Amino acid sequence: MMVSAAQDPRGMRFEEQTALVTGGTRGIGHAIAARLADEGAAVFLTGTDASRAEAAAEELDAGRGRVHGLALDLTDHESVKRCVAEASANGGLQILVNNAGVSRDGLLARQSADAWREVMATNLDGLHACCQAAVRPMMRARYGRIVNLSSIVGLRGNPGQTAYAASKAGILGFTKALAKELARRNITVNAVAPGLVETDMTRELPEAARSQLGSAIAMGRSGSPEEVAAAVAFLASAEASYITGAVLEVTGGLAL
Numbered sequence: 645m646m647v648s649a650a651q652d653p654r655g656m657r658f659e660e661q662t663a664l665v666t667g668g669t670r671g672i673g674h675a676i677a678a679r680l681a682d683e684g685a686a687v688f689l690t691g692t693d694a695s696r697a698e699a700a701a702e703e704l705d706a707g708r709g710r711v712h713g714l715a716l717d718l719t720d721h722e723s724v725k726r727c728v729a730e731a732s733a734n735g736g737l738q739i740l741v742n743n744a745g746v747s748r749d750g751l752l753a754r755q756s757a758d759a760w761r762e763v764m765a766t767n768l769d770g771l772h773a774c775c776q777a778a779v780r781p782m783m784r785a786r787y788g789r790i791v792n793l794s795s796i797v798g799l800r801g802n803p804g805q806t807a808y809a810a811s812k813a814g815i816l817g818f819t820k821a822l823a824k825e826l827a828r829r830n831i832t833v834n835a836v837a838p839g840l841v842e843t844d845m846t847r848e849l850p851e852a853a854r855s856q857l858g859s860a861i862a863m864g865r866s867g868s869p870e871e872v873a874a875a876v877a878f879l880a881s882a883e884a885s886y887i888t889g890a891v892l893e894v895t896g897g898l899a900l
Contacts, residue, residue, distance in 0.1 A: 658685035664731040667744025669700040671843035675869035688731040690716035718770025728777035747808040767811035788831035823889030832888040839895030841867040862897025
């Protein structure tokens with residue numbers, strides 16, 4: 645049985661904190677933004693389209709005045725800096741969730757150079773830019789939580805997903821290196837690696853790739869965005885204060 649944030653005995657873990665969630669207009673990012681807001685955070689969620697980001701924020705906010713939508717182009721460093729500055733303007737930035745990502749699937753033999761570059765520009769370059777901008781206010785405050793969304797594909801690989809797998813594996817190395825850089829400043833950096841989760845992106849997977857992932861899940865079902873959001877919220881909370889450089893797999897036993 646799923647437990648809503650309102651029923652969760654841990655209550656409002658993120659009151660007086662500000663979170664920036666990239667790719668928050670749908671799927672896992674939307675669920676993460678909802679979870680953090682339900683537990684008291686002021687949340688800035690991003691999307692590539694301003695009107696869509698604002699509509700997603702309004703839907704989650706429900707009149708509370710603490711969810712805001714921002715347009716963000718992860719391939720434009722100035723756009724990244726503006727978003728981080730806006731999210732940090734009142735009271736700093738305590739939580740950064742790098743969730744936004746793209747996948748351009750296909751066999752390597754037929755993969756274009758442009759498809760490869762697009763995946764890397766969003767999934768790795770964009771994450772790098774967000775972290776670089778966000779660590780500055782976090783370092784001044786000597787506090788921060790950074791959670792990067794990787795994927796089980798970054799650990800295991802998957803046919804037809806060389807670019808996506810490479811980018812998600814890169815996130816894991818980046819996470820561990822940055823965790824070592826920031827640990828003494830009370831800033832934790834962790835990664836969450838979801839398995840097969842019901843989102844628009846996974847529904848677009850080639851059937852062969854989806855079947856290969858699905859057949860290996862010990863629990864016999866795909867996950868929900870809310871289940872991933874719960875893991876992210878834990879790593880963003882004070883309860884995870886002694887966890888950094890970790891990779892939390894949310895896979896239903898896919899990696900066993």
